[in-house]
Amino acid sequence: MQLSEELQWRGFYNQMTFSDISEINEPRKFYIGIDPSADSMQIGNLAAVMMCRLFIDYGYEAYLLVGGATGLIGDPDGKKSERAIRNTDDVVRNKQKIIAQYQSLFENRQFQIVDNQDWFEDINYIEFLHKIGKHVSMTQMLDREFVKARIGEGGSGISYAEFSYSLIQGYDFLHLFREHDVTLQLCGADQWGNSTTGVSLIRKLESAEAHVYSLPLVINKTTGQKFGKSEGGAVWLDETKTSVYQFYQFWLNVDDEGVIDYMKIYTALDKTTIEAIAENHQANPGARSAQKTLAREVTDIVHGAQRRESVERVTSVLFGDGDIGSLNQQDIELISKEIPTFSASVELVSVLVDSQIAQSRGEAKRLVNSGAVSVDGVKQMEDMILSGRHIVKKGKNNFILIME
Incomplete structure (x- = not known):
């Protein structure tokens, strides 16, 4: 099976700038970005990671961008209101944790970590507007769905910083093209507009061809909501x-x-x-x-x-x-963090009340006498002293751990 076939079979296909998906079978250099807006990735990010692993396995070279610069602003796409301003120290701390997760998730695969803070920290603002901003259409930026929603009737408005986010992300692609010959950006469906800004800049400033390939948002078929x-x-x-x-x-x-x-x-x-x-x-x-x-x-x-x-x-x-x-x-430590835990030599009725499985001793006694409570899988019909290590269970999902 070729890469194009496996991408479609696995559901890693949404939009692309290629005229035909078979063009993706020729390995090249790609990048994918994540902003350190939190100190961990979610399973939505994991879907993108799994797609990236696939590209690497088919011979692509990977550049994983952790947005130290863009993380200070925050991607406004899909947000109904302005993000809170992030502390630089928080962004740095988040960045380190996400890099560690990348290194774990990609196992023995080869990739390079890059940080857009490295090329943005010394950029002259006027020079950036002159050399980059002049080539980005305001009409296209105003036509983005999130912009129209934020500045339209009932919208919360949008700051210049968030409005400029796509320009900054577009420059990331241009920089990686110039410095590393990266010609493909992978992204989520919600990043399509920001990503194609980079394609446009590369075409206008370098007279070269670059592409974007996006995966769809993973949807829970039962609820229709975003999965995860x-x-x-x-x-x-x-x-x-x-x-x-x-x-x-x-x-x-x-x-x-x-x-x-x-x-x-x-x-x-x-x-x-x-x-x-x-x-x-x-x-x-x-x-x-x-x-x-x-x-x-x-x-x-x-x-x-x-x-x-x-x-x-x-x-x-x-x-x-x-x-x-x-x-x-290790198992005991794991389980003790998930269910109420009590020391041994305690009454069964007492732990049912203390764990709030029962609201009173009378209710706890009725539960025990009716056979609704088990200890280590055995129904208990009367109160007892719990010595040693035990699991107390009531119903399907109410548990208590008794520790030695």
Whole structure:
């Protein structure tokens, strides 16, 4: 399978400036950018990372741009109001964390990290307007959807800084073309307008051809909303923001309608393997084998196999027939961050109240006496002293960890 075919099969296709997608089969140098507006990437960024990995695997040279300069302004596209001004120290700190994530996610693939702060910090403003600004059409900038929404009736308005964002991003492409012979920018669908500004500058100032290739936003087919949001907000790649357990559970609980599409986007499994998984899933969706494979593969990419195996053991104890005795210290530390945790030698009724599973001792006793509470998978019909290590469970999703 050629790159063009695999991109389309995996769903990595939205818009392009190529006249025919087969032109993308000839390797060249590309770049993709991310602004350090947060201290971690989200799974929306992960889709772009997986597409970039594919390009590298097909022989492309990669330049990963972390926008130290543009991060101070913030991309206004899709935003209904002005972004808050960022502190320079925060941007630097965020940048370092995102670079570390890039280095982990790209594994042993070759790439170069670049930072637009390096070429913008010494640029003379008047010279920039003279040499670059003169070649960017105000008409095109005013025609951007986000600009029309912000300056139209009921809009919040837009600052000159945010309005100029596409000009700055366009110059990034021109600079990388001049310095590194980069002729392709990869981007998300929401970055199309900013990215084509660079193509125009390269054509006007260098009389050369450059291209943009965009991937679509990943949409949750059930809700119609942008994929990657959980009840608690965005799903982050940094485990201090979204724990490994929560990350794994997010993928484990995706809907049947979208699971195979997500597998194409977010894993490196080949076509034959995914088609076999899809066939098995269609025959027995209740087994949720596709979701289990998806959760395993994506968690391995982001957090590593060892962390994923720990989550699987914990998940087996909480939701399956796993034995709490099989959990090691790392597993216990992981689970203790996810569910209420109490020291041993405590009454069962007391922990039900203290964990707010029951609102009173009377309610807790009724739950126990009715067989609604289990300890290590065994229903308990009366109060007891919990000594040692145990998992208390009420219903499908209420858990308590008792620690030794």
